[in-house]
Amino acid sequence: MKIASFNVNSVKARLGNLVEWLKEARGEIEDLGYNVATHGQKTYNGVAILSKSPMEDIARGLPGDNADDQARYIEAVIPAGKTVLRVASIYLPNGNPVDSDKFEYKLHWMDRLIDHASKLLSYEEPLALAGDYNVIPSADDVHDPQAWANDALFRPETRAKFRELINLGLTDAFRACHREAHRYTFWDYQAGARAKDNGIRIDHLLLSPQAADRLKASDIDRNIRGREKPSDHVPIWAELDI
C-alpha cells in the first residue's frame, strides 16, 4: 500500500494538479475511484483522506479541547488484507508569530497530538500520522537555519515537542529511508525560493512500529513544485508492505 501526504493549498485551485499527480502516482485513469473523507471549514483549514479502499471508523477533530473548532485532524481505519492501516491527516498549526497566542495554540495542539498518538500507539497496529506538521525537525531540514531561528516552525520549543512525539516510538518514514540533508517539501512562492532551493521539510509521515516494520520506500515528489499553478507544498509518500 502506498500512502502519501499532500498539502494542496486549496482544493478549488489545485484540483487539476492533484488529479494529475494521483494519476501518475497510482496508475491508470480508471483507478481514480477514491473514497473521500473530509473535515473542513469556511475559509481556513481543512484536511481529507482519499482512499482506494473503503474507510471505517472515521473520526474528525483532534481530541483534547472541546473549544477548538479548527478543522485540522481527521482519522480513518483502512482494512488491508489480514490487517488494517490507521491513517490520520493532520494540519498542525503554523504558530507564528511566536509572541502571540497562535504559538501557544500550536504548542498546546502538539500536546494534544502527543496524547492522542500515545493512545493510538497502544493499539499496537500499523498507523501513519501524515500531514503538514509545520515543524522543521533539524537544521538538516532547512536551507538557511539562521533565517528560521526565531520562527515558530523551528523554535526549540516546537522541535522539543516534535521529538516528544517521535520518542513515543514513531518513525519518520522519509528519514528512515534517506540520510542526506536538505531535502524539502515546501518552497515559498516568493523571492525565487524554489529556484534557489530555499526550502524546508515540514510535511511528514510518522509510522508506528508495526507500520515501520513494513516500510519499503519513502520519497518526496519534488518535481510537482515545478508544474503550472503548483501548491507551495509537494507530496511525500511511503510504500508499506501491507
Place this chain on the structure above:
DNA sequence: ATGCCGGGCGAAGCCCGA
C-alpha cells in the same frame, strides 16, 4: 526574514499562510 506570492471571500482590499 518577510508577505515581494497565492488563495479565500466577495466583488476591493484585507486576512492568512510559512
